[in-house]
Amino acid sequence: MSRALALLLLLASFAAQAHKPSDSYLHLRIDGARVTGQWDIALRDLEQAIGLDTNGDGEITWGELRAHQADIAAYALARLSFAGDAKNCPLRVSGHEVDHHSDGAYEVLRFAADCGSAPVAIEVGYKLFFDFDAQHKGLLNLEYQGRIQSLVFTPEQSKQRFVLGEISAFRQFLSYGRDGVWHIWIGYDHILFLLSLLLPAVLLRQRRHWLPVARFADAFWDVFKIVTSFTVAHSITLSLAALGVISLPSRLVESAIAASVVLAALNNLLPLVGGRRWVVAFAFGLIHGFGFASVLTELGLPRDALVLALVGFNLGVEAGQLTIVAVFLPLAYFLRGTWFYRRVVLFGGSFAIVAVAMVWLLERSLNLKLISP
């Protein structure tokens, strides 16, 4: 009877269930015949499965984890299978690290598999911890040709099959386009560079004074020239770098980009280059192209659809850029005659941009972290 009573008491805490259940995070990257993987497995689950807390003090230290690395690798890899075109691809451990997820520390097991030849279809079998935890799930991210597919393994669904050819060329094109748009939107340095050049477009410099342009067409053509030359320039270097014709060290590229932002904004405060800002846009556009290329490389370029991805990404960058211009130009034109635009936006804005870009320049060139996250 007291048993039932105790149970009834527990009911009260019904809604008070707390933590995250057990998950592991498996990331697989398929690159031709080669598969690389990263598998994050919770230490708490490994403790339950093979026991990590050697000295029994309720704490798992790096030393204890390190001592069990061979056991962990053997235990985990015996519960993961990877087959390309129905042929088993043997798994090999390539490293051990540690990471923290929202619910605690995880072993990071890095491994590689060799399938001999590039498979058309692959099958992943997962049965880690299913024997003792019916609620465990394996969350898989499969990366192929720069795209990521997510899938969940459960005790009921412990095998998943993928046909790699299923990612269509058009979808690939679209998704690189999206990445391009996204990159320009979150790439503050590119936006600030462009804005610095565009800010004076609705004004005219005469006898050391800024005057509003008379006609919208004047502002429009100025912006058109700047944006076009920036685009042409960065398309050239983006293509050359992505195709591997030229390669520059990323620290140099990133520092030069920061410097270009400083100079472009400085030019609004102490004008040197007046009407020919499109030349500046072209010259520095070449540098920014290398910056875009490094993003594209990080995304991973499909070997069989290189040009497609390149064009898609580049068009995405242009589309993103045009959206910014479309928001900027009417607003700036509308406000061009005000004191506010000349003093606060042009002068104050450029000043702020110089300050920010100087910090970038120092950080990137000296490899520092000045603005700590």
Add this chain to the structure above:
Amino acid sequence: MRRLLILVFVLICALGTRAAQAAPYTPRSDDEVLERLPFKASAAEGRELRQMRRALAEQPQNLERALALARRYFDLASAEGDPRYVGYAEATIRPWSNAAEPPVEILVMRALLRQYRHEFDAALGDLARAAERDPGNAEIWSWRSAILLVQADYTGAGAACAKLAPLASALLTTACTTIIDGRTGKSAQAYAELSKALARRPDADPDLKLWIETRLAEAALNLGRDELAERHFKTGLALGVTDGYILGAYADFLLDHGRPAEAVPMLKDWERSDILLLRLALAEQAAGLASAPAHIAMLNERFDASAMRGDKLHQQEEARFHLYLQGDAPGALRLAEENYRLQREPRDARILMESALAAKQLLAAQPALDWLRASGYEDPLYAKLAQRLKDGAK
């Protein structure tokens, strides 16, 4: 123009807040502690658990051993709020629960585990099957009553208490009925009966006392006697029993009374629990503490992680998170509505009303208003919310 300025401002701010992405690393020292286990493996609890696992491994066909271990895991899941143990328990009874006609004890155990995962209808189904074969099993009726209570089926819950009465002690029957009284406008009666029950049993174990103190506090709150409620919360907490429920309830009390700073020290070691982490973040934000953003980010990660696995266990908390920590009233309302279809406890109704008010979609709160009217639930705070909804609708 202002948009441009705002853009520049946002860009500059964004620079400072580019959060460091977590990345795998190699710890520098062997002594670096990576993880603290929920209880010390050397403690009696861990030792006993290992013994039970070993005993079952020796005789994997032994139903009694499997049930004892599953029960132990379930108790741990409830006490620690850790769903891993539910997964362990499920795996332990799997050889039997997959059968076409599982033994009664397995059905009951499976019902417990299913209700934990909020599969209430499946759990009630298991209990009904078990009751057909073993109607004299008090545990079945007490669980049935509890699940129906969550679904706000007070008639059904009362009927289950009636089935329980001849099978159980007077105290258990009182517990079963007073909790329903507390939800149906009879809090004064519930308070009186529980006080009497507590007075009769000075020898009761701390678990039972804690349960009664919590119910007394809730009944007092319903009656608008906040000081009395706080006395019961404090007496309950002083018993020193690990219980997430009373911590959460008292934290809510402090938040409702504009005393967030007092909730922070009480909750600071409970980051592990989503439920209490939410209260901690709410309290820190209300008290203007610098630790709030980190805890908000942590909650965000937790909800993302559970979305990745497809879980919907904490929609009530997620709704509160969206409403009070993210300022996202429409998102909160969507979650609160979905949650209310599954769970209909007072707090589920409250968040539904609050997010409907914030999102200015007053009609969305109708199910909660219907429940409030039909049940006669007394808490004055709820009456005020309902009044604001009614005034707004005019």
